[in-house]
Amino acid sequence: MATESNLVGMRASHRALDADLTDCSAPQLVVVRHGESEWNKLNLFTGWKDPALTDKGKEEALKGAKELKKYGYDHYDIAFTSALQRAQTTLKIILKEIDAESLETIKDQALNERDYGDLTGLNKDDARKKWGEEQVHVWRRSFDVPPPNGESLELTAKRVLPYWEKEIKPRVLKGERVLIAAHGNSLRSLAMELEGLTGEEVVKMELATGVPIVYKLDKTGKVLEKKILE
């Protein structure tokens, strides 16, 4: 079920928000985290490694597509995804289900998962045993502390957001219907910008695999309305 009008634009006045919500021409953007991958299943730090989706991951992508259809978010002008197959396959499954297999799709590593550096390939529980619960939590969920030789969320945002500003946002603001299939941390970086979240707020945000998020934006690209289709 769609989470009812989960309004995040707390900084906007309610009057302005109501006015804009009645405006069907307000720019709209749909983002989705890939379905479960083989390495998610094995509880391994994945980052820029490129495992495939599991069967469960494919089912999650299909379920996400059915939710998009159910709520009428099944027409797009362009799609963006990362250079990693778990996001690309998720997108493919969605596009097939909404009869949009020939949709123009741009793949770019700017949308990749954060690079987990030396943690890549390690089991997350083993890492907790080795470095302690707290240290691993800091690496996974602090804003600006990178894992050894990897990217913090802040560093991830430094490549995701310029790409958003240059390649995606202008299309969304022009009224193109854009679908992005990407990763937990690349989408967190984007959510930070769209929803106006602080570093502290964004690290608390968890994105479920295969669950689409629909954003309605104002004319500057900030979020007026957010619906999680789960």
Ligand SMILES: O=C(O)[C@H](O)COP(=O)(O)O
């Ligand atoms: O790269 C990974 O391991 C996951 O896709 C995201 O991991 P996280 O939940 O530890 O950020």
